[in-house]
Amino acid sequence: MKANSFLYTGALILMMLIFMQACVHEAPPFPPGGGIPTQTDKCDPDSVYFKNDILPLLGSNCAMPGCHDAITAAEGVRLDSYLALFQSDVVTPGDPSESDLWEVINETDTKKRMPLDKSPLTPEQKSLILKWIQQGARNNACTADCDSTIFTFSAGVKPILDRNCVGCHKTGSASAGVLLESYATVQPLALNGKLYGVSSHQTGFKQMPYGGARMSDCNINVIKKWIDAGAPNN
Ligand code: HEC
Numbered sequence: 001m002k003a004n005s006f007l008y009t010g011a012l013i014l015m016m017l018i019f020m021q022a023c024v025h026e027a028p029p030f031p032p033g034g035g036i037p038t039q040t041d042k043c044d045p046d047s048v049y050f051k052n053d054i055l056p057l058l059g060s061n062c063a064m065p066g067c068h069d070a071i072t073a074a075e076g077v078r079l080d081s082y083l084a085l086f087q088s089d090v091v092t093p094g095d096p097s098e099s100d101l102w103e104v105i106n107e108t109d110t111k112k113r114m115p116l117d118k119s120p121l122t123p124e125q126k127s128l129i130l131k132w133i134q135q136g137a138r139n140n141a142c143t144a145d146c147d148s149t150i151f152t153f154s155a156g157v158k159p160i161l162d163r164n165c166v167g168c169h170k171t172g173s174a175s176a177g178v179l180l181e182s183y184a185t186v187q188p189l190a191l192n193g194k195l196y197g198v199s200s201h202q203t204g205f206k207q208m209p210y211g212g213a214r215m216s217d218c219n220i221n222v223i224k225k226w227i228d229a230g231a232p233n234n
Pocket of ligand 1: 060061063064137161166176180189195205210211
């Protein structure tokens with residue numbers, strides 16, 4: 001009995017050591033700036049911002065249900081937040097060639113290229129990711145990306161939907177059968193209250209973007225003003 005419990009204790013300690021070793025070895029790189037979000041009032045046109053540019057792109061192309069959201073975490077990879085990216089160890093700040101995120105979107109083998117079984121990211125989207133990694137992969141944001149005095153469909157609403165929603169709501173990958181690519185399919189949702197309800201996270205509505213943070217008040221305001229004006233095709 002005694003010898004047995006010695007054996008167990010020994011085995012337990014050994015397992016703990018191996019486990020600790022594994023943890024030390026696999027520790028993800030510490031996120032730049034400790035991952036603490038920073039925000040500037042002006043958007044520098046030469047900078048790429050995580051919150052404005054990268055998160056919406058990942059949210060609508062990668063962190064969808066069944067893929068790299070918090071629930072599914074396909075292959076152990078979560079791309080639904082800044083910290084999740086670093087916990088999943090897919091970005092090496094300043095070094096795209098050492099960043100799995102950059103490699104998988106450029107994979108030449110279409111069976112491995114991300115987003116899996118979908119059309120590749122556009123050159124503009126890829127260049128945003130490249131630049132963001134090169135610029136240090138910071139958890140940055142800027143506030144001046146939205147002007148609530150511009151609330152026509154084409155100049156106000158459409159760019160917001162393109163950036164935050166269309167990745168999950170387009171022909172070929174229409175979550176819940178909802179298409180948000182064009183005026184024709186957006187207008188009915190504007191008039192029946194759903195567009196505003198899901199975007200502003202009103203009670204009784206699903207919260208969109210799915211799995212992501214609520215859009216800025218300014219973005220939501222643009223949508224609201226356009227709807228209040230009768231959701232015209234302007
Ligand atoms: C990451 C993918 C993703 C993004 C980004 C996204 N959606 Fe969705 N959307 C979904 C999924 C998944 C559902 C179905 C959710 C469910 O049934 O629980 C859905 C459902 C909806 C619905 C139907 C809700 C209902 O009750 O019928 C609307 C409307 C909608 N989304 C609008 C939007 C808008 C507007 C945006 C941008 C602000 C957006 N979505 C961004 C994935 C997404």
